[in-house]
Amino acid sequence: MHLNQFWKASKKALPGDKVTPQKPGPAMRIPNVYEKDCPTRLVLDHIADKWTALILWKLVDGPLRFNQIRRIVEGISQKMLSQTLKQLERDGLVSRRAFATVPVTVEYSVTPLGHSLAEKMAAVSLWAQDNIDSVLSAQAKYDAGVDETA
Amino acid sequence: MHLNQFWKASKKALPGDKVTPQKPGPAMRIPNVYEKDCPTRLVLDHIADKWTALILWKLVDGPLRFNQIRRIVEGISQKMLSQTLKQLERDGLVSRRAFATVPVTVEYSVTPLGHSLAEKMAAVSLWAQDNIDSVLSAQAKYDAGVDETA
DNA sequence: CTCGCTAGTTTCGTTTGGGTACTAGCTACA
DNA sequence: TGTAGCTAGTACCCAAACGAAACTAGCGAG
Numbered sequence: 510m511h512l513n514q515f516w517k518a519s520k521k522a523l524p525g526d527k528v529t530p531q532k533p534g535p536a537m538r539i540p541n542v543y544e545k546d547c548p549t550r551l552v553l554d555h556i557a558d559k560w561t562a563l564i565l566w567k568l569v570d571g572p573l574r575f576n577q578i579r580r581i582v583e584g585i586s587q588k589m590l591s592q593t594l595k596q597l598e599r600d601g602l603v604s605r606r607a608f609a610t611v612p613v614t615v616e617y618s619v620t621p622l623g624h625s626l627a628e629k630m631a632a633v634s635l636w637a638q639d640n641i642d643s644v645l646s647a648q649a650k651y652d653a654g655v656d657e658t659a
Numbered sequence: 660m661h662l663n664q665f666w667k668a669s670k671k672a673l674p675g676d677k678v679t680p681q682k683p684g685p686a687m688r689i690p691n692v693y694e695k696d697c698p699t700r701l702v703l704d705h706i707a708d709k710w711t712a713l714i715l716w717k718l719v720d721g722p723l724r725f726n727q728i729r730r731i732v733e734g735i736s737q738k739m740l741s742q743t744l745k746q747l748e749r750d751g752l753v754s755r756r757a758f759a760t761v762p763v764t765v766e767y768s769v770t771p772l773g774h775s776l777a778e779k780m781a782a783v784s785l786w787a788q789d790n791i792d793s794v795l796s797a798q799a800k801y802d803a804g805v806d807e808t809a
Numbered sequence: 810c811t812c813g814c815t816a817g818t819t820t821c822g823t824t825t826g827g828g829t830a831c832t833a834g835c836t837a838c839a
Numbered sequence: 840t841g842t843a844g845c846t847a848g849t850a851c852c853c854a855a856a857c858g859a860a861a862c863t864a865g866c867g868a869g
Contacts (some may be wrong), residue, residue, distance in 0.1 A: 540788040542713060545733035549787045552794050554709045557783060559700075563692060563705050575847050583695035586827050591848060601797025611835055612846030622793050629786050632779040633707060637699045638690040643772050644702050647751025696820060736858050761866060762815030775823050 555600060560593045562583060562630040565619060568603060569627045572618035620633060684768060705750060711744045712780040717778045718753060722768035730779055752776060 537650070540549045555561065563582045567573065594617060597603040602623030606616045619627060628633055637644075690699045705711065709724075713732045717723065723731070729740055744767060747753040752773030756766045769777060 515743065540752050542784050542787055543731060543733055547737050548708045548795060549784075549791045550734070551710075552791060553712065553784060553787045557709045557780075559704045559707050562703065567693075576845090581693060583693060584700070586829090587848070588827065588829095588850095592826090595708045599798050599801040600794050601724050601801070602794075607847090610846085612844095613834090613848095615847060622790060622797070625790070626783075626786055629779070629782040630707075632782065633776075634692050634699075634703060635774055636690060636779050637703045637706065640772065640775070641690045641692075641702060644750050645698060645750075647772070651749040651751070735857095736860090737817070738819090738858070742857095752814090757816090760815085762813095763865095785814060 523627070539598065550563040550628055552600065556602075556626060558593070559588055562634050564590075564593060565597070565602065565623060565630045567636060568617060568619040569624060570633070571618045572606075574617070575615050578617065597623065702750065705746055706752075706776060706780070710739055711747065712784050713774060714740075714743060715747070715752065715777040716784060718767060718769040718779045719774060719781070722756075722766045724767070725765055728767065730784070747773065 528654075542549045543552050544550065552633070560582070564578060567578065567581055575590070575594075579585060579587065585593075589599075594603065594605070597606050598617075601620060603617050604620050606618070608614045610614065625641050682782060691697050692699045692703050694700065710732070713735075714728060717728065717731055725740065725744075727736065728744075732740070735743075744753065744755070749754050751769050751770060755771050756768070758764045758766065
């Protein structure tokens with residue numbers, strides 16, 4: 510299993526730190542996002558991302574072209590959209606299909622794998638919309654408290 | 660309601676783009692993460708973050724001190740931990756309590772608001788752990804395909 | 810007397826993100 | 840016959856963010 514090779518790198522944490530041993534035998538490792546060199550950490554870094562969440566969620570409703578996504582996801586730059594889509598395609602979360610139309614059109618759609626993740630990320634986006642008032646009032650309270658710490 | 664003021668800024672998108680009007684009256688706006696100037700977008704940027712997901716999830720099991728978190732979340736720097744915790748506290752997701760012990764100890768715990776988000780983010784982390792094999796094989800297939808495009 | 814613990818802040822070099830300009834080839838319109 | 844627009848990106852440059860490491864302060868233990 511090729512997954513094991515990712516843990517070959519040095520596992521030393523902070524000097525003097527005792528990290529929980531977690532059975533370091535040659536047996537198959539259980540993926541753990543809290544381990545520094547675990548591939549899940551890299552994947553988490555890709556997917557726990559603003560643009561990923563927004564793009565993936567919209568693609569669930571149906572395939573979209575490059576510039577359609579750009580118009581829907583307000584504020585995204587061409588560079589970040591291109592970059593994020595490429596990343597998503599590499600991770601097997603979206604599939605890219607080019608059509609030989611007059612100006613070449615490219616259609617992005619979500620894969621079954623991407624669909625399962627999109628549901629989780631959508632929950633986060635929805636949380637933000639549902640709880641924005643609580644967060645904003647917490648921020649206001651915090652900022653007021655910091656000011657009067659004179 | 661103070662939430663409205665956030666939409667006062669210019670709403671022009673790309674030149675020539677027709678963004679869906681979405682009733683721009685003085686009525687209360689529905690928070691929408693796809694709008695460029697919506698505060699939910701800022702919050703989403705905070706919470707859709709690798710460190711936020713990892714820290715918040717661990718705090719659900721019980722309060723932790725600064726250096727405890729640092730040891731658990733492998734690879735996080737003191738700077739990012741400090742920064743992320745401060746952000747989480749400002750957003751009302753975690754609460755910070757300092758104890759006048761000999762070396763001052765500081766305890767971080769998750770608020771009810773933070774707990775509700777932690778559940779959503781945990782689902783994303785768990786997704787990464789559950790689907791790491793699928794993602795890695797997709798990456799391998801993609802990389803192989805790119806190479807042979809010569 | 811020096812080392813280590815606590816919780817951070819500061820500094821600095823590298824990496825990443827974002828804005829803008831630019832590409833190609835075709836179409837619609839004046 | 841210009842020329843302005845569409846498509847999907849890429850190239851470049853600067854600013855912001857990230858990460859590693861050094862440094863803060865005060866006390867306990869060896």
